Amino acid sequence: MSASNSTTDINPYRADFPILQRPGVYLNHAAMGPWARPTALAVQQFAQENLEQGAAHYVRWMQIENQVHHQLAQLLNAEHVDDIALCKNTSEGLSLIANGIEWNAGDEVVIPDIEFPSNRLPWLAQAPHGVSVHEVSLSGNETSEPSPEQALMAACNNNTRLMSVSAVQYGNGLRLDIATLGAFCRANNILFCVDAIQQLGALPLDVQSSACDFVVADAHKWLLGPEGIAVFYSTAKARAQLRDQQQGWRMYEQPFNFDRSDWSTPKSARRFEPGSPNMVGIFALQASLKLLLDIGVETIAQRILSHSQKLSQGIAQMSQLSLLSATEIERSSGIVSFTTGHAESDAELQKALKTQGILGAHRGGGIRWSPHFYQSSLDMEKALLELARCLAPSDPGTQ
Numbered sequence: 001m002s003a004s005n006s007t008t009d010i011n012p013y014r015a016d017f018p019i020l021q022r023p024g025v026y027l028n029h030a031a032m033g034p035w036a037r038p039t040a041l042a043v044q045q046f047a048q049e050n051l052e053q054g055a056a057h058y059v060r061w062m063q064i065e066n067q068v069h070h071q072l073a074q075l076l077n078a079e080h081v082d083d084i085a086l087c088k089n090t091s092e093g094l095s096l097i098a099n100g101i102e103w104n105a106g107d108e109v110v111i112p113d114i115e116f117p118s119n120r121l122p123w124l125a126q127a128p129h130g131v132s133v134h135e136v137s138l139s140g141n142e143t144s145e146p147s148p149e150q151a152l153m154a155a156c157n158n159n160t161r162l163m164s165v166s167a168v169q170y171g172n173g174l175r176l177d178i179a180t181l182g183a184f185c186r187a188n189n190i191l192f193c194v195d196a197i198q199q200l201g202a203l204p205l206d207v208q209s210s211a212c213d214f215v216v217a218d219a220h221k222w223l224l225g226p227e228g229i230a231v232f233y234s235t236a237k238a239r240a241q242l243r244d245q246q247q248g249w250r251m252y253e254q255p256f257n258f259d260r261s262d263w264s265t266p267k268s269a270r271r272f273e274p275g276s277p278n279m280v281g282i283f284a285l286q287a288s289l290k291l292l293l294d295i296g297v298e299t300i301a302q303r304i305l306s307h308s309q310k311l312s313q314g315i316a317q318m319s320q321l322s323l324l325s326a327t328e329i330e331r332s333s334g335i336v337s338f339t340t341g342h343a344e345s346d347a348e349l350q351k352a353l354k355t356q357g358i359l360g361a362h363r364g365g366g367i368r369w370s371p372h373f374y375q376s377s378l379d380m381e382k383a384l385l386e387l388a389r390c391l392a393p394s395d396p397g398t399q
């Protein structure tokens with residue numbers, strides 16, 4: 001995405017988000033993003049076409065599918081579109097990697113200790129192959145030495161085969177310096193895998209400058225797409241290390257050439273797409289990606305970070321609350337989390353906020369708010385005002 005997009009005026013795009021008409025503020029993009037109008041329209045039109053014409057225009061559908069691969073390559077700055085595959089979800093992508101590597105007994109995997117289960121369970125499941133998982137504590141060192149990156153790098157040794165991290169942590173929103181970790185892994189011949197579901201669509205991710213070997217992210221959060229479709233990026237060198245786990249007709253360049261004599265595994269990442277694709281998801285994702293790419297990831301990131309900063313500053317002033325997410329700009333993300341210090345009070349507060357239409361989530365030991373670019377600074381003020389109201393002791397006179 002070009003830097004010239006960095007000042008895109010987003011006001012015209014706000015009309016594409018009818019969710020803005022909903023009372024309250026939707027602050028739950030880290031769980032599930034709403035669809036924008038073009039995405040809903042793409043699915044409606046696809047349904048209508050199926051209704052009236054079936055798959056008469058399947059060639060066009062394949063062009064849209066191809067476009068999505070190209071859009072994702074652009075979004076990630078992949079070297080080649082052949083490095084992009086579509087899979088079902090982040091969990092599936094990470095499992096394809098974990099179950100695809102030919103492990104040697106004694107191999108080690110390094111992950112943070114605050115990962116979402118999807119970036120933990122596939123690695124732990126390799127124990128029968130003699131693989132051990134080193135879960136590195138990141139708590140408390142966002143601002144002090146060792147930094148989270150230093151802690152992760154220090155946990156690596158000659159047996160470390162792979163490091164897998166979420167670019168942004170789902171609970172506290174901690175943003176890791178992916179480029180530093182990627183450079184370290186490349187220099188030490190360690191595979192570097194990134195769960196980007198909490199980053200992609202919110203903040204830029206450049207797979208080349210960050211030396212990522214694998215990146216996986218589902219569409220249903222910051223990409224404002226549907227569930228059940230995810231990007232699975234791999235470098236040619238990294239995917240050559242994965243054993244085939246699935247085979248099928250759709251993984252070939254010309255899938256309808258059923259009479260081919262050469263059925264050897266293709267070199268492109270399409271080898272991870274064995275059968276009929278999630279075409280509804282593809283139509284939806286194409287529209288979502290078009291919108292995000294038109295606006296530009298720099299504009300989106302700037303707005304999201306400005307919203308997060310505003311929320312963090314407001315919350316920091318509320319004496320009943322403690323921030324769980326980092327406030328330094330390079331550590332922050334689309335996720336702001338906070339706590340009253342008591343799980344029960346958090347649950348009550350979350351319930352009260354929901355009643356007022358302020359939708360967040362109860363995650364990572366507190367309440368998690370996650371705004372997106374199409375929302376305004378006023379929306380953030382509205383959420384803070386409701387939060388302050390929910391925290392205010394009720395007037396005994398009104399009880």
Ligand SMILES: Cc1ncc(COP(=O)(O)O)c(C=O)c1O
Nearest residue numbers: 089090091116118166170197218
């Ligand atoms: C960091 C992270 N990874 C993975 C997932 C799960 O993704 P999926 O449902 O696409 O497997 C989530 C969902 O919240 C997440 O936050």
